[in-house]
Amino acid sequence: GYFTGGAGLKFSTSYFDGSLNYAFNYCKYKKFTHYVGLNMEYGMLDNTPPETSIGYDNEYISPNHDGVQDYVQFTSKVADQSRIKGWKLQISDQDGNLVREFKISDRDMIRELTFSGFFKRLVQTKESVIVPDKIMWDGTDRNGKTVPDGKYDYSFYAWDARDNISAKRAGKIFVDNK
Secondary structure, X not given: OEEEEEEEEEEEOXXXXXXXXXXXXXXOOOEEEEEEEEEXXXXXXXXXXXXXXXXXXXXXXXXXXXXXXXXXXXXXXXXXXXXXXXXXXXXEOOOOOEEEEEEEEXXXXXXXXXXXXXXXXXXXXXXXXXXXOEEXXXXXXXXXOEOOOEEEEEEEEEEEOOOOEOOOEEXXXXXXXO
């Protein structure tokens, strides 16, 4: 004959979740087999988005390569209690069309993934992506062409490992080659 039994205990606090499980199995050929399991999670769930800020050194740029205000240098800061998973700085024209984008996410960092590489990524310690503290825009679009004179909107945001997305930090930059 066969017989199986078990019991479990689950406990939870604001900082700790866990369970202790026990099971046994009786089989007339193997007699008793015992199973014990312990699961633990420690820490609070991060449900707050990263805190971000962005500033710039020139509101007006003239990207005509004369050495005077040819670019704008953005200064960014990102802080969170979880690891940072990605960030974006987007520059759009007056009609809302994306002109230029600076970004990185942990998905962008995977060039190729082999079968063994997949399992290594499951167990490795994840680190925050690097958010540069300085990002330079030289008044060019995605194809490297100088954008026409006008007002351009920028927006900056970041997200963490729990996909909490920060509020967009936005502003305007003016391109004027005259």
